[in-house]
Amino acid sequence: MSNPTAAMLVIGDEILSGRTRDSNTHHLAGALNARGIRLMEARVVADEPEAIIQAVNALRAEWDHVFTSGGIGPTHDDITAEAIAAAFGVAITHRADAMALLQAHYDRAGVEFNAARQRMARIPDGAVLIDNPVSVAPGFSLGNVHVMAGVPNIFEAMVAGVLQGIAGGAPLLSQSLRVNRGEGEVAGPFADLAADFPDLSMGSYPFTQNGAFGTNLVIRGTDPARLSAAMLRLQALFG
Amino acid sequence: MSNPTAAMLVIGDEILSGRTRDSNTHHLAGALNARGIRLMEARVVADEPEAIIQAVNALRAEWDHVFTSGGIGPTHDDITAEAIAAAFGVAITHRADAMALLQAHYDRAGVEFNAARQRMARIPDGAVLIDNPVSVAPGFSLGNVHVMAGVPNIFEAMVAGVLQGIAGGAPLLSQSLRVNRGEGEVAGPFADLAADFPDLSMGSYPFTQNGAFGTNLVIRGTDPARLSAAMLRLQALFG
Numbered sequence: 001m002s003n004p005t006a007a008m009l010v011i012g013d014e015i016l017s018g019r020t021r022d023s024n025t026h027h028l029a030g031a032l033n034a035r036g037i038r039l040m041e042a043r044v045v046a047d048e049p050e051a052i053i054q055a056v057n058a059l060r061a062e063w064d065h066v067f068t069s070g071g072i073g074p075t076h077d078d079i080t081a082e083a084i085a086a087a088f089g090v091a092i093t094h095r096a097d098a099m100a101l102l103q104a105h106y107d108r109a110g111v112e113f114n115a116a117r118q119r120m121a122r123i124p125d126g127a128v129l130i131d132n133p134v135s136v137a138p139g140f141s142l143g144n145v146h147v148m149a150g151v152p153n154i155f156e157a158m159v160a161g162v163l164q165g166i167a168g169g170a171p172l173l174s175q176s177l178r179v180n181r182g183e184g185e186v187a188g189p190f191a192d193l194a195a196d197f198p199d200l201s202m203g204s205y206p207f208t209q210n211g212a213f214g215t216n217l218v219i220r221g222t223d224p225a226r227l228s229a230a231m232l233r234l235q236a237l238f239g
Numbered sequence: 240m241s242n243p244t245a246a247m248l249v250i251g252d253e254i255l256s257g258r259t260r261d262s263n264t265h266h267l268a269g270a271l272n273a274r275g276i277r278l279m280e281a282r283v284v285a286d287e288p289e290a291i292i293q294a295v296n297a298l299r300a301e302w303d304h305v306f307t308s309g310g311i312g313p314t315h316d317d318i319t320a321e322a323i324a325a326a327f328g329v330a331i332t333h334r335a336d337a338m339a340l341l342q343a344h345y346d347r348a349g350v351e352f353n354a355a356r357q358r359m360a361r362i363p364d365g366a367v368l369i370d371n372p373v374s375v376a377p378g379f380s381l382g383n384v385h386v387m388a389g390v391p392n393i394f395e396a397m398v399a400g401v402l403q404g405i406a407g408g409a410p411l412l413s414q415s416l417r418v419n420r421g422e423g424e425v426a427g428p429f430a431d432l433a434a435d436f437p438d439l440s441m442g443s444y445p446f447t448q449n450g451a452f453g454t455n456l457v458i459r460g461t462d463p464a465r466l467s468a469a470m471l472r473l474q475a476l477f478g
Contacts, residue, residue, distance in 0.1 A: 014444055017268060025283070041282065041285070077441065115427065202316065204312070
């Protein structure tokens with residue numbers, strides 16, 4: 001498949017400590033899939049500069065796009081923008097366009113635009129701002145790295161904006177068959193089928209219901225005709 | 240903090256495609272935390288040998304323990320055991336102890352112990368089996384890598400077993416204060432407090448409720464006296 005590829009990088013001690021459950025990766029997976037972009041890898045790293053820099057540089061070298069979530073707020077533990085600038089070896093400043101957005105926002109709210117809030121205007125040189133329709137403080141894209149907030153509704157709004165500006169690929173199609181047999185029973189014929197369709201991806205996911213074993217057989221690919229042909233064979237085997 | 244460190248590696252196309260939501264990382268984070276082991280990184284990779292090998296080798300070199308989930312069933316897309324053997328450069332065989340466990344299980348159930356089911360007895364040389372109290376097919380530990388099933392209730396049972404055999408560290412304590420102010424308002428004094436307690440980790444997590452902004456301020460560490468001292472200061476600031 002020649003679809004564009006992507007990786008997700010979650011920046012967050014709160015995920016690793018078990019305090020918070022990450023939902024952004026699952027949301028991004030669905031949004032990318034709908035756009036024909038394949039999510040190839042996801043990572044969660046701690047709020048530590050070296051960990052972020054190392055992960056960003058590894059992922060941006062390997063995949064077409066990298067999406068990050070978390071660490072762009074006003075507090076001392078929000079270090080993502082500085083780390084991204086360091087990863088790219090570029091300067092970071094309180095940029096005028098971001099300052100203007102935030103100044104206008106806090107003026108409207110009658111709230112002081114203090115030093116902490118001004119940190120949210122720190123943007124690496126060369127980056128393009130990502131609109132934040134929820135709470136104004138922008139994300140940014142630098143090269144193929146898209147830096148977004150961790151709060152789920154803000155993350156989701158930013159993803160929608162970024163994806164409008166990115167070339168997608170052929171839709172990633174998926175069909176599945178639910179079979180009331182254990183994996184060990186379907187494995188042989190299913191492997192033979194997969195070997196006959198090397199252009200498709202076939203996966204098997206066991207479940208138990210009321211004490212009985214069952215299996216969801218999933219076929220993924222981009223060619224609708226091939227997918228239909230494989231599903232016909234699958235139904236003939238186990239339907 | 241000198242607590243042992245760990246990483247999680249989720250092996251699963253079904254997570255990356257958005258079909259399934261990973262819950263194993265969140266479970267592991269909580270279980271490790273309770274045992275005084277710090278989860279430092281998590282990754283999700285596709286069901287591809289090279290991706291698994293590369294991630295396992297990077298993570299086992301960097302952290303004290305690596306926990307993997309997924310890809311140890313009987314179907315053709317279950318390639319984790321082979322990939323782990325390749326990562327360590329050891330042979331993998333249908334091992335007698337695992338064969339005996341599974342043979343007895345399928346004999347009891349009156350089900351054929353076919354070639355697909357025998358794949359679940361493929362164990363890298365030098366590995367120690369991990370008990371599976373749910374569905375018998377074992378996981379295994381090889382060096383500092385613990386290989387477990389992806390099905391959540393089996394993963395969780397295996398984690399409980401593995402953690403009994405691993406040295407933990409001082410309990411990782413956490414206290415938090417919920418403040419009805421936005422992050423931008425608390426950021427300055429909170430950063431000053433964090434600077435006074437470099438041995439503790441302090442994080443700030445914004446939320447909105449009924450349209451109003453609030454912040455959860457979280458302090459983590461291992462020394463109860465230091466944690467109490469910091470919490471007293473925090474309450475004096477924002478309580």
